[in-house]
Amino acid sequence: QVQLVQSGAEVKRPGASVKVSCEASGYPFNSYDVTWVRQATGQGLEWVGWMNPGSGRTAYAQKFQGRVTMTRDTSISAIYMELRSLRSEDTGVYYCARGVYDSSGYWADVWGEGTTVTVSP
């Protein structure tokens, strides 16, 4: 079945970087975008960015521009999200999800289980 498996929880100091992985299985890896969404502590869902695994093309939310980079390893069907210069407000759960689109919209149909990132001195 279609599945996205994320890496485990991370604890980081302010100013550090974190790299979260998302391994896809059960579908053609290059055929679907992978998008990242986070839920900061006590907040709602927030889009971080997406990557097209086939082309390597990325797009990031303006809020994260300059601090986030998404990469992929097609040999193991994995997407990575690195967030730098971490601050306490980045504490939360980061989800990867498979993106689906048509002429009228774009949505996420399968989600990873989430990776908790804690930023603490």
Place this chain on the structure above:
Amino acid sequence: QSVLTQPPSVSGAPGQRVTISCTGSSSNIGSGRDVHWYQHLPGTAPRLLLYSNNNRPSGVPDRFSGSKSGTSASLAISGLQAEDEADYYCQSFDINLNVPFVFGTGTKVTVL
């Protein structure tokens, strides 16, 4: 900053019908972009509930339905069940921001 506004909470007794509104603008819902809905239980992955306004993925009960009109959309849950207690988010595409995922502010559904 969410560009789609939802009520913070709605509640209902088991068996009742509740609706959740999602209000946007001419740069997202009003531009003709579809609305999608997710159910999120704390500590779990969000679940796609409806896509393209009113389409249910396999496995989603037909108690869940959606509609869209103008710059707003709504999610209806009929025959409310205890397992429906969760957070619900709408999502659309904003053409002015050029952001494919703009989420609503989220609504907590409580089953009384």
